[in-house]
Amino acid sequence: MSQPQQPRPAENPTPQEQPKSRRPKALSAGRAIVLLVVLVVLAGLLAGSGIITRIHARTNVADNTNALAAPSVIVNPPTQGQPQQEVVLPGNLEAYTDSPIYARTNGYLKKWYFDIGAHVRKGQLLADIESPEIDQQLAQAQADLATAQTNAGNAQTQSTRYQDLLKTDSVSKLDTDNFTTQANAASTTVKSALANVQRLQQLVGFEKVFAPFDGVVTARNTDIGQLINAGAGTGTPLTELFHLAASQTLRLYVNVPQIYSQNLKPGMTADLTFNEFPGRKFVGRLVRTSRQIDPTSRTLLVEFDVNNRTGELFPGAYTEVHFKTNSNAPSFIVPVSALMFRSEGLRVAVVAEDNKAKLVPVILGRDDGATVQVIHGLAADSRVIQDPPDSLIDGENVQIVKPANPSGGGAGAGGGQSAGAQGGKK
Missing domain, CATH: 2.40.420.20 (conserved putative lor/sdh protein from methanococcus maripaludis s2 fold)
Structure with a gap:
């Protein structure tokens, strides 16, 4: 009989065979980690691309907003200025000599000889003032002067007589000195009376009002019979009798901006235009400047002389002054x-x-x-x-x-x- 077969004991794996049983698990774990990393990277890339897209969109929106917010403007280059340019400034004409005429004596106006617009010559009679009080004071002063002169002559005669008698000791020296002193005092009284007469003669002379210079009567503020006050120390306000202006040559004053002040020299000419003379130009010649800049208006006051022999221009008129300046820059x-x-x-x-x-x-x-x-x-x-x-x-x-x-x-x-x-x- 055959013997029953004994069961074969399980064979132990060799060391070389043990890793073969764990490798599939290790590989699956590594693949999972790699896959996870890849997924994380892909998620990061997707998220990053979304953020970048949003940032780019915001930038585009900001750029578009700024572009739309930028104002639209029109630009042009500036026009080159001329090296020599004409400057037009306003100016006022004034009479070369302008004076109010006042009375220097009290009285009543007897007669006036010239009205407004009349041309008068220097020394020509403008008006007569009647001052009977001054006339009587002058007559009294002249009589006082005659009396003082008579007394002074008598005192001088007595002084001379006593000085001659003193030489022969016929009179005392005291009497001689008294008469000499009286003669000197009488002489001083004569001088005082003469000064008073001359003062009153001057006041009487002021009864006639004369023109102080050649000119035109621009105002007459008095009439026949009006009470005239000299006004000196009386407290009565002064009233001018006439106003006289010399207009054969006119003064023109112009305030020139500071920027042109260095270009204005005496002797240069300027053209003057007036609305009442369309198409015509009058010539003014610069004669002087104030040589000082007005700190308020930053202008230089300059004066031009304008020939007005024809009498066409009137003092006080407004004019436009045209003069040329050279630009330094x-x-x-x-x-x-x-x-x-x-x-x-x-x-x-x-x-x-x-x-x-x-x-x-x-x-x-x-x-x-x-x-x-x-x-x-x-x-x-x-x-x-x-x-x-x-x-x-x-x-x-x-x-x-x-x-x-x-x-x-x-x-x-x-x-x-x-x-x-x-x-x-x-």
Whole structure:
């Protein structure tokens, strides 16, 4: 009989066979980690791409907002000013000599000889004043003078007689000295009476009012029978009898801005125009300046002499004075609408290379109401904003546009903010 087979004991795996049973588990764990890392990376990439997209979208929105918020402006280069320019300033004509005529004695007006508009010569009689009190005082003073002269003559005779008798010791020296003193006192009394007579003679002479210079009577403020007061120390207000003006040569006074003060020299001429003489020009010659700038108006007072032998021009008339000046530095002309009045001073807005606004300080010269002359602050290649908005600030981005109507300049595009610009830039 065959023997039953004994069961075979389980065989122990060799060391080489043990890792083979764990490798599939290790590989599956590693794959899971890698897959997890890949998923995390993919999630991060997706999240990052979303953030980048949103940031990019925000940047685009900000850029678009800034671009839309940038004001649209029209720019033009400034116009080059002329090296020699004509300056027009207002002026007032005045008489070369202008004087009120007052009375120097009291009385009543007896007669006047010239009315307003009359041409008189120096020394010509204008009026007579009747002063009977002064006449009587003069007669009394003359009588007093005659009495004083008689007394002085008698005293001098007595003094001479006593001096001769003193030589023979016929009279005392005391009596001689007394008569000599009386003679000297009488002589002094004569001088006093003579001075009083001369004073009254001058007052009587003032009864006739004469013209002090050649001129025209521009006012007559008295009439026959009117009471005349000399006014000296009486407390009565003075009233002029006549007003006399010498108008053969007229004085013209002009306040010239400080910027042109160095160009004004005595001897230069200026043209004068008047509304009542259309198309005509009169010539004035500069004779003197005040040589001082008025700190209030920053102007220099200058005087021109104007020949008026024909008598066509009247003192007190308004005129426009045209004179030419040479510019020491280049100047530029810009419209008045380009000016911006800020608290820090006058500014003109220009556009820089990066399309950003720049507010530059300027110094102005001539201003004709529509355009102004800029003598400092601009260059020939400056891009001047023609009508800047009130809210424009330094460094702000701007968008340059072309005017819809080129012939209209900046007025067409800036019309919507013209009123605000004129009123709000201050």
